[in-house]
Amino acid sequence: MISFIRKLLGSRFGAFFALVFVVLVGFAFALGDVTGSGSFGGLGGGHVAKVGSEKIGLGEFNDSLDNQLRAERRDNPTIDMTKFVESGGLDSTLERMIDRYSLAIFGEEYGVAVGKRLVDSEIRKLPNVNGPDGRFSQQAFDSFLQGLGLTEAMIRDDFRQNLFAQQILPVAGVGAEAPATMVLPYASLLLEQRSGAVAIVPSQAFLPKVAPSEAQLAAFYRSNASRFVVPEKRAINYAIFDASIIGNKATPTTDEIAAYYKANAKQYGASQTRNISQLVFPTEAAAKAAVAKISGGQSFDAVARELGLSSTNSDAATRESLTQGASKAVADAVFSAASGTIAAPTRGSLGWYVVKVNGVTQVAARPLAVVSAEIAKTLAAEKRIEVLSDLTSEIEDEFAGGSTIADVAKSQGLKVETTPKLFANGQNPAAPTYKPIPEVGQLLQAAFQMETDGDAQLIELVPGEKYAMLSIADFDEAAPPPLGQVRNAVTQQWAMSEGGKKAKQVAEQIQKSVNAGKSLDEALAATGVSLPAAQTVSGMRKDMNQPDQPMPPPLAMMFAMKQGTAKTLDAGADRGWFVVKLNTIIKGDASKETQLLAARRQELSGLMQQEFAAQLINAARAEVGVTKNESAIKDLRNRLTNRDVAQ
Known part of the structure; x- marks a missing residue:
């Protein structure tokens, strides 16, 4: 659904544009964060930021947050506004809006043009805005907007801002290409291999033997209620x-059928089609020379082959199709020529046309009685759409x-x-x-x-x-249930949490022992607790970012450690703690890895292009001037997270 960058994705900078536009001004954001920003104005109630001389209104920003939250809920139905804001949603939405405003104002100041016709062309690419005839329908467009809760002014302004960005941002990445002195070390780093050992200190090895008191359980539940939230x-x-x-409301009347027949008389009247072969020449002289050869006895196809051309054939050419495809003059010439003859060379849209009429077909007129059922079916389909x-x-x-x-x-x-x-x-x-x-x-x-x-x-x-x-x-609403309904689950989580605290202490003790010179196995044995044996692990740095097979976190940690040292890592969900020991590092050499070097050059070039685009955005912001209304932002943040209730 990102119509703006459809063509750009096929270019050499396609990956860069995809990242920049999807993150900043992609069409997904156009529908997920479309705002009532007509004329860059707010909807009342103050403003959250001023970009140049324009203000981002509080009402407009509220609408953006609501729409962005709805977009987030498509992937995470349990998220609410509080979680969205606390996870950075408010700040990121505001920053994107400021970027969009800045680029649009910056573009206007420096003569970048975004006219109504350009916006119209993008609107026509939206889904469900065409009528039954496949053409843009204002009625379908209005229905589309109503379904999204938008107005035409909102979406036009959003498209307008995106189109400014589309024209401005590509300039930033032109010519950016990573040098070999940067590519080789980076590619070699991806071939680096590391190996070591990992031990797990499970929380279950330290579960408390005494059940929690009611006060302990209640306090734990209050602090960890989000773990037990039931989705909305x-x-x-x-x-x-x-x-x-609609019943029979779409059934056409006799008068409607007759009126349709009359309005489309050409379609049902007598007509003529022609079987033709044609050649197109750049000059009149060349066309006449070809006609002379044909008239002298050479076949049409032989002349075409001699000139290195290929003739175009049509079995059922009509006057209308020739007029549209070539010109009215060509159509008139062809339909004036008799079967088996060559029409006079005539200038058309592509050059000078030489057309041979191979045959003529006469199509008899069809009276109303013959086509009545056909017309009724057509009208019923049209009326059905209209009535619906x-x-x-x-x-x-x-x-x-x-x-x-x-x-x-x-x-x-x-x-x-x-x-x-x-x-x-x-x-x-x-x-x-x-x-x-x-x-x-x-x-x-x-x-x-x-x-x-x-x-x-x-x-x-x-x-x-x-x-x-x-x-x-x-x-x-999404909320944690009463403690009584989930007491067993909370009790189990409390026990794992308490065990996890002890597991962390033991893991840190093992880490200190290893860093002091003991082997990992010796440090495990010194705890006096029956723990799983350490496991040997190894991997290559390039495997860290495989989306289909993500590298286990303990192994990934080894690529951020100093050789011979140990670190601890939370296993997550109160399951326990890992102790990771890095034993060996084998450096990589990508000097002969042609494909890897090419891929990394493209990747680094893309990152450079992104950086240049980010700098251009920052420059636009600095040029037009951005001032945030921190007081209004703070008040809104508190209201959306219910913090104002406690103040």
């Missing part, structure tokens, strides 16, 4: 319908006016169904064997993007065919 659940009301809801479009627009208007799903369903003769409270993946925690209808997956995807107290919505299940009215019936 939502129950939804829905009513599904398809084209059958009108109906869906009417339903959306009713929802916008405050009507409930029950009200609208009743008026349309539909039955409203209600699901139990489900997770975003469709699972029912109260009934693990619950099997929803196939459409529930799409319904839940939309439902978890809706405001819990918002209006009912209409969504498209099958484009142009199947729809669903949808509202939130009930919901439970």
Whole structure:
């Protein structure tokens, strides 16, 4: 879905552009962080930053955060605004907005042009904005925007900013290429091999023998409640319908059929097609010379071969197709020539056309009675789309006016169904064997993007065919359950946590012993605790970043250690601690690894291009001037994380 960089990805800087635009101004961000930023203005309530003379309004920024959170929820349905903000979502969203504003203002100041027609061309690339004829439809575009909760002004401004970045950022990376003196050491480093030993000190070896007191358990649960959070659940009301809801409203009348026949008289009237062969020459003289050879007895194909050309054939050329493909003059000349003759050389769109008419086919007129059924089918398909479009627009208007799903369903003769409270993946925690209808997956995807107290919505299940009215019936926010419901799980986690504390102490004791000169096996034995034996491990640095086979963390740690030393590493989830000992380092030599050197040169060049782009963005920010309203940002951060309640 990133239409802006479709063509750029095929270039030599494709990887660079992909990274820069996806992170900064990619189309994913255009829909995930589209804002009400018309004229770079806010929606009221103060501002969070000033870029040049323009302000990023607090309302606009709130909208961006909400949309970005919804985008994050597609991958992590349990995330809420508090977690999003605390994980850096607020800061990163603001920085991206400032970058986009800065580049747009910077571009305007230095004469970069982004006109309405350029924005229009990008809008036409959006999904679901074309009508039945495959062309852009304002009505389809409006429906698309309404489904996303956007306005045309919002998306136009967002595209406009992205297009400024598209034109400005590529300049930064032009000519950036990593030198060999940088590539060889880096490539050789990837071939470096390291080996050592790893021991695990498991928490289970130190589990407490006494059960926790009620106070201890309650305190542990309060401190670690996030471990036990139950994801948000939502129950939804829905009513599904398809084209059958319109009944016979799409059936064309006799008068409509007759009117269509009259309006398309050329299509059904008598016509003529021609079987032709054609050659195109750059000059009139060349075309006439070819005609002379053909008239002198040479065949059309022989003349083409002699001139090193290839003729183009058409079995059913029409006057219209020739007019569009060549010119009206060429079409007139061809349709004036008799079968078996050469049309007079005529100038067209590509040059001078020499056309041989191989044959003429007469197509008889088709009366209304013959094509009535065909026209009725065409009109029914068109009217069906039109009636459905009108109906869906009417339903959306009713929802916008405050009507409930029950009200609208009743008026349309539909039955409203209600699901139990489900997770975003469709699972029912109260009934693990619950099997929803196939459409529930799409319904839940939309439902978890809706405001819990918002209006009912209409969504498209099958484009142009199947729809669903949808509202939130009930919901439970993501939250940890009462301690009584998860007491056993909390008790087990408390025990592992306590064991983990002791495991950490023992691991640090082993580390000190190894760094003091003992072998890892000797240090393990000195603890007096029955622990698993150390394991020998080895690996190559280039294997650290394999996405399909990630390197185990203890082995990865060895590539950040000094030879002969030991370090500890948390095994995670209170499972225990690793003690890692690095024994040997074998340096790599990539001087003869042609493919590796080429790949690393491309990688480093891409990083250099990214760095240059980042510097250009920073320069644009410095040029236009950026001032953050730290007070407003702090107040918003506190409000979104509920910190203001405690202050």
